[in-house]
Amino acid sequence: MNDLAEIISQNAESIRKEWIADMSKAIQRSDLISKAELDEQSRSILDAMVNGVRTSGPTNIGGDGWDQARELLREISASRARQGFSPSEVATFVLSLKKPLFASIRAKFTGDQNRMFETIWAATELLDKLALFTTDAFIATREELITRQQQELLELSTPVVKLWDGILALPIIGTLDSSRTQVVMESLLQTVVATNSKYAIIDITGVPTVDTLVAQHLLKTITAARLMGAECIISGVRPQIAQTIVHLGINLEDVITKAKLADAFALALQRSGRTVVKVGGAAAPVNPLAAILNRRGE
């Protein structure tokens, strides 16, 4: 099947010109990619294709001869995925090579119908495979992007804040699923150990819905904290969520729950034997920390 390679290499320049013309008719994305870049990409792909067809044949695009072409296509689709092209636009990049290539094949074999058909079939098979490969690579890049963003989101959304000596707060934002619970639980428990905190306030103001699964995850976290010797208080229970919890029959009897983070904090202070008092007189307090007095016992 070296006919194909020969045709491509002989007519490389005209095929490439028509290809780019077709492509720009199909996709108008001059905002995302420059003409010079497109020229460069199309030239190297045609070269790589000639090379591939010559060494590994036109159908075996997994073969060694196609390494260069695969690498190029992967790079191109990855960069396009990042630039914001749609999958069909990326596939069109390869598929629009069909028309100029077929035209060249027809011009070459005008007298020989059988050979023309064979060569065209080989070309169409090859281009379809390359287009599918490009789409796969495009999707792989997207998936990678999504996974990375998920990871970043996970890290972003689970800060453990120290409110006071021995009192931590964990504001949860977004829905709790199993993987997030794992991260939340781990970071909370690590911080409990690191700061030697007896009280942890889990604030669920930012949790949109609490269903049985979320409640189970919360209870797991609370039990784990209890096993380590820390006490958990749930705060930020919105009225609708309180209703849902009751309707679902979730048992939160063993858990201390408060409506506001402030209430939970006050309770934690009280349990750790502290109290907040107003400094007397209108004068500004010299040291606001002195406002909190240590008192032993509860």
Next chain:
Amino acid sequence: MERIPVLRMGPLLLITIQVDMHDRLALQLQDDVAQRISDFGSTGVLIDISSLEIVDSFIGRMLANIAAMSRVLGAETVVVGMQPAVAITLVELGMSLPGVRTALSVEAGMESLMSAVSNAPDEAGDERPQA
């Protein structure tokens, strides 16, 4: 034979687990604790598991058993210094150790035991050191 030491400290028993627990060691420890509580009339048991890195359901059961046994013999149990990974494992195994007191550090555990002991009807009062 390998054995985990059970130390007596006034009315309390102090147990520090610093080796990987295996099943025979755990059973031996249960026996020892029960024996010591009745020998000394202890009113509190403190188990420090801060160096315990690996637990299975058997070790979890052992902790619950020791606590239940001690309660039968009139002593409170507090488990201190559980590692986060250990806590998560126990929760995933469905062992929440109800009825076992927990504390973050030996110090906090001792305090909690002392308050529990001093609230309880006084039996070993003569031996109790001034906290």
